[in-house]
Amino acid sequence: MPKARGRLSRLERADLKVTRAIARHRRKPAVKAAGEASEIGDQPPLRAISAAVLLLGLLRRDATLARVGADMLASHTLATAVKDVVKQTVDRTRPDHAIEKGYRMEKGGSRTHSLSSFPSGHTAGAVAVAEAIAHGYPSVAIPARCAAGAVALxxxxxxxxxxxxxxxxxxxxxxxxxxxxxxMRLAEGTGKADRSDACGRAEMK
Structure with a gap:
C-alpha cells in the first residue's frame, strides 16, 4: 500500500480490517440490490422528497407537514454543506479502490471520486432527514431512523x-x-415576541 502499515492509525487499521473481512460480499446480488436501494439516500432523491413533503404540506394547508418538509430540506442542506467542506479538506481512498490499488488518508483537496470516502454523504443526508421526520412525527421516529441506518450500513x-x-x-x-x-425555535420565539409587541402597541392606541 502507498501508506506504510506502521503509519496507519489504530482507527484506520480497524477500518481496513473490517473492509478486508467483508469485501468478498460486495458483488453478491443481495448486497448489490440493497446498495441500489440505498441510492435514495443520495442528494437529488432526498432533496426531491424533502421538497415534495414541503409542497404537499403547503397545498394541504397542513402546518405540521409543511414544517417537517422545511426541516427536512434545511437539515439536508446543512448536512450536505458540512460534509462537502470536510470532503474538500481530507483525501481518503474509498474501500473498493483501496482493496485494488492501495490506501491513503491525508490532508488535501482532491475532487477525484476514489479519494472522497470521508465522510459518508449518503449517511449524513439520510440521518439529517430522518431526524427531521422523527422530530415532527415521533410516531414514525423508529422506522425513519431504521431506514437511515440501513442506507448508512x-x-x-x-x-x-x-x-x-x-x-x-x-x-x-x-x-x-x-x-x-x-x-427554527429561535426564529419562532422571535416571531412570537414581535407579534406580542405589535399587539401590545395596538392595544395602547
Missing amino acids: IQIPRCKHFVSDIAVGAAIGWAAAVSVRAI
Whole structure:
C-alpha cells in the first residue's frame, strides 16, 4: 500500500480490517440490490422528497407537514454543506479502490471520486432527514431512523465507505438536524415576541 502499515492509525487499521473481512460480499446480488436501494439516500432523491413533503404540506394547508418538509430540506442542506467542506479538506481512498490499488488518508483537496470516502454523504443526508421526520412525527421516529441506518450500513459491505466514514457522516447529519431545530425555535420565539409587541402597541392606541 502507498501508506506504510506502521503509519496507519489504530482507527484506520480497524477500518481496513473490517473492509478486508467483508469485501468478498460486495458483488453478491443481495448486497448489490440493497446498495441500489440505498441510492435514495443520495442528494437529488432526498432533496426531491424533502421538497415534495414541503409542497404537499403547503397545498394541504397542513402546518405540521409543511414544517417537517422545511426541516427536512434545511437539515439536508446543512448536512450536505458540512460534509462537502470536510470532503474538500481530507483525501481518503474509498474501500473498493483501496482493496485494488492501495490506501491513503491525508490532508488535501482532491475532487477525484476514489479519494472522497470521508465522510459518508449518503449517511449524513439520510440521518439529517430522518431526524427531521422523527422530530415532527415521533410516531414514525423508529422506522425513519431504521431506514437511515440501513442506507448508512449497506455502504460498508458494498465497499463504498469505511466504518468511520459512516460514523462521522451520521454525526454530521444528527448535528445538522439539531442545529436546524434550534434555529427554527429561535426564529419562532422571535416571531412570537414581535407579534406580542405589535399587539401590545395596538392595544395602547
